[in-house]
Amino acid sequence: MFPARLLAGAPLALVILALSGCSSPWGCTDATAERGEAGVRVEIEDTSGRPLGVTAEVVDWRLGPHPQVPAEGDRVHFHYRFDGADEISGPGVDACAVDKDRVALGCQTVYSSGAWPEPDGALTGDDWLVVEHPEQVAGVLLIPNDQSYDGPTCEQDIKDGGGTHPPEPVGTGDQL
Template identity: 65%
Template sequence: MAVARMAVGAASALTVFALSSCSLAWPCEDTTAERGEAEAKVEVENTSGRPMGITAEVVGWRLEPHPQVPDEGDHVHFRLRFDGAESVSSVAVDVCAADKERVALGCRTVYSQEAFGPNGDRTGDIWLDIDHPEHVADVLVIPNDQSHVGQTCEEDLKDGGGEHPPAPAAVGDQL
């Protein structure tokens, strides 16, 4: 009799579980952050759009031949400074050379580890090769942190998902 009660109890529990719309499939959702507004100086924001307490700033730029490949003509040479980045292991932002209409002519993701100055400041010299450097009107930073993309639901249904940064900036993007 006790065995019969246990069987009925187990069957009832399974029925309640099935009827309550619970399933054994993992609920996995991907969300992508919206791209923030590009400027010469930005507050870096996480995938939720919240400021991380870090600024990234283009502190100067010019067109000149790269010293290792001077025959290629002018490249965009800029200095990028991260303030407040020493509190995190990694932060990365997209930096783009743009024309006067703010259309990206060339972009690159720059990690805070690449930016280190002689006095311990987080300023780095970065080079960007673009097809028409004569059209560059400004160098802009996009505020979204690109350092942690994470797995998507498509890649791993169980452990993937969550918030992801926007797609990296590319040539032709309106900034």
């Protein structure tokens, strides 16, 4: 079916492919983006720090019990707005309740795809943050780094992984 010369060269071809950059760990590197400056209104940026042309803003916030679990005490209820975002696959940012010193008390990621379209083209939504000491909350801040896509790492996929990934999520106690 195949000439003997072609079959004899097959192992050599496999060795060449195995040594090429396609399967080599030397070409795959991971990096983590630097966390941007938190604010009430932020220009969302990709992992390289370039603006996406989308802004996110905390419109307002208040303390109060969640209507579905009032016995659990006060939580932080906040409203947010995305301008310039795509309804379906738009960006996501970390939202954090902070104390007067801008220390994170509780955080979670909010996505523009989870918001509702407004007549002016903005996307708005609301969410709840759970914090251990709600009486310490002085505000809600957004981190400008887009959290909507974090591709595979080199460890997960040596061939297609690597590149710059969003910064580590903000944790309770982090200074913003």
